[in-house]
Amino acid sequence: MNVQPDVEFIKYLKGAGGDTLKKCYQCATCSVRCPLSSDEKPFPRKEMIWSGWGMKDNLIADPDVFLCHACGDCSTYCPRGAKPSEVLGAIRSYAYNFYGWPGGLAKLASSAKGLPMLIGIPAVIIFIFWLLSGGMHIPSKEAFASHGYQQFFGSWDFKWYAKNIFFIVMFMVPSVGIALFSLYKGLTKLWKDMAARANITSEFRPSAVQFVTEYLWPSIVEIFTHKRFKECTTNTNRVTGHLPLMLAFVGLFIVTCWSLLKNDVIGLFLPSWHGPMLLYDPFKILANVSAVALLFGIWTLWNNRTKSENEGTTSKTFYDWFLIWEIMAVGVTGFGSEIIRLLGMPTLGYIVYFLHLVAVMMLFLYMPYTKFAHIAYRTTAMAFEKYRESSFGKPVIEQD
Ligand code: SF4
Ligand code: SF4
Numbered sequence: 001m002n003v004q005p006d007v008e009f010i011k012y013l014k015g016a017g018g019d020t021l022k023k024c025y026q027c028a029t030c031s032v033r034c035p036l037s038s039d040e041k042p043f044p045r046k047e048m049i050w051s052g053w054g055m056k057d058n059l060i061a062d063p064d065v066f067l068c069h070a071c072g073d074c075s076t077y078c079p080r081g082a083k084p085s086e087v088l089g090a091i092r093s094y095a096y097n098f099y100g101w102p103g104g105l106a107k108l109a110s111s112a113k114g115l116p117m118l119i120g121i122p123a124v125i126i127f128i129f130w131l132l133s134g135g136m137h138i139p140s141k142e143a144f145a146s147h148g149y150q151q152f153f154g155s156w157d158f159k160w161y162a163k164n165i166f167f168i169v170m171f172m173v174p175s176v177g178i179a180l181f182s183l184y185k186g187l188t189k190l191w192k193d194m195a196a197r198a199n200i201t202s203e204f205r206p207s208a209v210q211f212v213t214e215y216l217w218p219s220i221v222e223i224f225t226h227k228r229f230k231e232c233t234t235n236t237n238r239v240t241g242h243l244p245l246m247l248a249f250v251g252l253f254i255v256t257c258w259s260l261l262k263n264d265v266i267g268l269f270l271p272s273w274h275g276p277m278l279l280y281d282p283f284k285i286l287a288n289v290s291a292v293a294l295l296f297g298i299w300t301l302w303n304n305r306t307k308s309e310n311e312g313t314t315s316k317t318f319y320d321w322f323l324i325w326e327i328m329a330v331g332v333t334g335f336g337s338e339i340i341r342l343l344g345m346p347t348l349g350y351i352v353y354f355l356h357l358v359a360v361m362m363l364f365l366y367m368p369y370t371k372f373a374h375i376a377y378r379t380t381a382m383a384f385e386k387y388r389e390s391s392f393g394k395p396v397i398e399q400d
Helices: 007-017 029-033 044-051 055-061 063-067 072-076 084-099 103-108 113-132 139-149 163-195 210-227 238-268 284-310 318-343 346-365 371-389
Strands: none
Touching: 007 044, 007 163, 007 318, 029 044, 029 072, 029 318, 044 063, 044 210, 044 284, 055 084, 055 113, 055 163, 055 238, 063 084, 063 113, 084 103, 084 163, 103 163, 113 163, 113 210, 113 318, 113 346, 139 284, 139 346, 163 238, 163 346, 163 371, 238 284, 284 318, 318 346, 318 371
């Protein structure tokens, strides 16, 4: 086989946490210890070899790279200290960048050098909208107590659509739209590349219903139950952090949907439904419990990461820390806004709420290029794993 090493790719991996990859002497201990690796399709030894050879095309279309849950078992038992877990993380970060659209934004989100722009873009956009809305005022204590942040972008008499929601939608919906389109482009390309690499050339394809019921839904159930996370043996604390974090996002999503329905649909006919939720409202309770779960989860992952870096088992990378900082910023500013509202401090509240909007927009807008993308890429790889093991992934037997 004639191997053409991609030297730039090797350089990227080394700079993104995979600096130990050349230590690998291919003993395969990592593949044996990996709780998620199967006998038929073992990893991560082959990924270590491909990485050393700079075989970028193989790696970015390799479902095993995305199936890895970064538990660190392989790194713990590697006799050479080659840290395959870190190398796989570096490959994933490269892949999110490679599949990300638009390329400029993906590149910006890939290194700490882009951080001022990454914060600046949403900050400037939201600030401009705040100026355009004409709502740039600090409310009185009374108005703050009765409306909270619901008049951050001002208010108008048009009862069918709240001004605040109109302005939030103006920048949040395009952010989510760009992220979803980028993911759609990236994931369809990844799927095609994975199928081509796995030699799945069958003309027969599953129906949409079959795809959802047999491959996608079982993968989502596995993700929600954290079945694979629980198989890791050395870094068990990750479930303690990751599970509440995931449930917190689900809880906050439900509350956001309810809040929109309450204020912008039901509130049109029953004006008394407008306004901040009361503290004992079940959705308010869910919001607060989710916020606590989010802060607890991210704090646990933060500590976990710091501890493993101090012990030398993981490297400090922008890829890992950017998502931790982002989620922490969302949690702290969200919870902070709430507390400050209860304390009745409108000026400070408005500043913290502005920062909260910036943090939330960053989380959505940069989702396809940061570690957050693992939600979509891992789910796709898990569905592909089931697909390639089904009859669709088997060679067609010609009959006379
Ligand atoms: S990464 Fe470590 S455990 Fe895995 S094959 Fe290389 S030397 Fe062996
Ligand atoms: S980090 Fe965990 S899941 Fe990933 S390859 Fe290593 S042992 Fe397997």
